[in-house]
Amino acid sequence: MRAVSALRRLLEHLEAAQVRSARAQGWSWQDIAAELGVSRQAVHKKHGGR
Numbered sequence: 093m094r095a096v097s098a099l100r101r102l103l104e105h106l107e108a109a110q111v112r113s114a115r116a117q118g119w120s121w122q123d124i125a126a127e128l129g130v131s132r133q134a135v136h137k138k139h140g141g142r
Contacts, residue, residue, distance in 0.1 A: 107128070107139075108139060111124055111135065111139040112139075114127075121135055121136045121140070124139075
């Protein structure tokens, strides 16, 4: 279970880094959401305040 927990934390870290990178490159929240398979609102709520 510790390995699963560690992988989950790593995934969250990698996702956040990729979203920051995409935003810096001019990607819209809609484009990012489409790639992640979630709504624009969901991705903005999760990553918009950083």
